Amino acid sequence: MRALEGLSEPHMIMRKTLAQAYDMSAFKCAADGLLVSDGVQLLFHALAAGIVKSKSGNIDAVLLETKSGRVAVRGRTFIDCSGDADLAHWAGVPTEKGDESGHMLYPTLMFRVGEVDAERAGEAWKTIPKLMDEVEASGEFTFPRRGAIVRPMKRAYEWRVNVTQLKKADGSATDGTDARSLSEGEIEGRRQIVDYIRFLREKVPGFEKAYALDIAPQLGIRETRRLVGEYMLTAEDVLQCVDFDDSIGVNGWPLEKHVAGDVQWMWPPIPDCRGYNQLPYRMLLPRRSSANGVENLLVAGRCASMTHDGQSAARVTGACFVMGQAAGTAAALALQTGSSLYDLNSRHLQDRLLQQGAFLGGE
Ligand SMILES: Cc1cc2nc3c(=O)[nH]c(=O)nc-3n(C[C@H](O)[C@H](O)[C@H](O)COP(=O)(O)OP(=O)(O)OC[C@H]3O[C@@H](n4cnc5c(N)ncnc54)[C@H](O)[C@@H]3O)c2cc1C
Structure with a gap:
């Protein structure tokens, strides 16, 4: 994005943290280049509309409605980055929506x-x-x-x-x-x-x-379904800048709650604390005991496993990048080592992420 002159200088937010704006067209071009050069096969003009499950309960295929007709994409591991936990929902994995009264951001x-x-x-x-x-x-x-x-x-x-x-x-x-x-x-x-x-x-x-x-070509949706996962990130985790043994990266954004007619902010006690919390791998994993036998799904981004208030913070771009990178890396590592997503050695995952230059929030 910098080479395309699409990055602004960082700017201060409420005297607490820096943010960095970017140009959307530069982002699109940079993202295409990054993915294509890594051999990713991209399919635009395709809407996932359902799944097919195998006898074991795992997801066998995602059904896509595309410009060239209906197709099924089979896979061994699936990552749901739909923002709405569409795959998780269709697979019968538990999700939540909104606060205790069902109110969403x-x-x-x-x-x-x-x-x-x-x-x-x-x-x-x-x-x-x-x-x-x-x-x-x-x-x-x-x-x-x-x-x-x-x-x-x-x-x-x-x-x-x-x-x-x-x-x-x-x-x-x-x-x-x-x-x-x-x-x-x-x-x-x-x-x-x-x-x-x-x-x-x-x-x-x-x-x-x-x-x-x-x-914008689509409404900016802040919250819909959230996964009920092995761990749910909470508001306290964010406000107390907590650490996790299975950290995959960090979130540096506060609670930002878009309530009726207003926006409410709650920050960790900056500058008396470092101002960010770690994110655990477990927030990408459906809660095994209630996942209806689905063992080959990771959920990343704003629909990962967080409480309503925790999500109001870690739903933003930086944390979503972290989760997406970790989910892709974990899926690849599990396939390469023959491990299930649940038994994956989190140290190995962290080593891979560190090799890629990820910041896990440690010393
Ligand atoms: C108005 C607004 C302003 C924001 N401002 C900032 C900001 O300044 N800084 C910041 O860091 N964050 C900001 N955020 C938060 C951040 O943009 C989002 O939370 C983040 O983009 C979520 O990423 P995601 O990949 O999880 O989901 P999304 O960005 O929602 O991406 C999900 C993608 O999946 C696609 N999709 C969904 N369902 C299907 C389906 N069934 N089949 C095929 N494709 C599907 C969607 O089209 C979309 O492209 C803002 C959010 C909003 C709404």
Whole structure:
């Protein structure tokens, strides 16, 4: 991404941690190059729609609806990175959805605006929340939530906007596992975007000519089904920066809860602590005792095994990279050594990850 001039300089978040923004097109090109050069066979334009199980209870094949028709892809090990634990759900592996009342984090449709006058906009990300409060108090605008994140991209005439919040008629979060709810959410998201751009143009210096440069091709879903695994990462694990013997890497993000109309943050006590927790291999493994005989599945990313609050932290990109890399490495190691995913020697997995340059959070 750096070679493609797609990486911004890191920026400070709430005086606690650094984040690094990137350009989506550079990411797509860099990801294609990385995977193709490693011999990965990619299949786009394919939606997984079901599975076939073998007599032992394991997953034998994933059924895909593709542009060239319906196909079955057989495998010895499967990794569910659907974000929604689709494979786990179809395989009868237990999952959870939402908090104790079933409430999930709210989704957001992201967009970017172009033709911002960078000089006049200055550090508008600091003043926009107050401006929003003022125009809402005067009755000129209503916004779906507080806690707007409006930041410049590498080329400062483009800004990204994280401000929409999508809900169903009953006020609960749009459901990313329901096609109808997703469709309604997407339409509502675009309506909110049109309204927000009107606010930017009328009220924020430097944004007078701003327009929707692009709108994300899919709703940004924060939470749907989460795996019930051998270990569930909790809020306390994040806030207390805990270690695990079977660490596969770290999460450096706090609890970020998108609740009705707002965003709530909870941080570990930085700077009195190191500010990150380890992630255990066990959070990728379905709980064996209730997995209905499924022994060849790993679940990585935002649908891995975490409580509702733990997921509000480790659902973000950095932790998802960690889990995806570890799941792929574990699957390969298990196949090479003839071990089951459950009996895999976690030291061997850690050695492999260290050889690949992973940071496991140790000394
Ligand atoms: C609005 C928003 C803003 C965010 N901002 C940040 C941020 O600034 N920094 C940060 O680090 N994180 C951020 N996050 C969090 C982060 O982007 C996600 O949590 C992370 O991308 C989750 O990764 P994932 O791979 O687990 O799931 P996803 O990114 O959801 O990927 C799942 C993929 O699987 C595909 N898929 C799903 N089901 C099927 C199926 N049945 N068949 C075929 N394909 C399927 C989907 O199309 C998708 O491509 C944000 C999230 C949202 C929603």
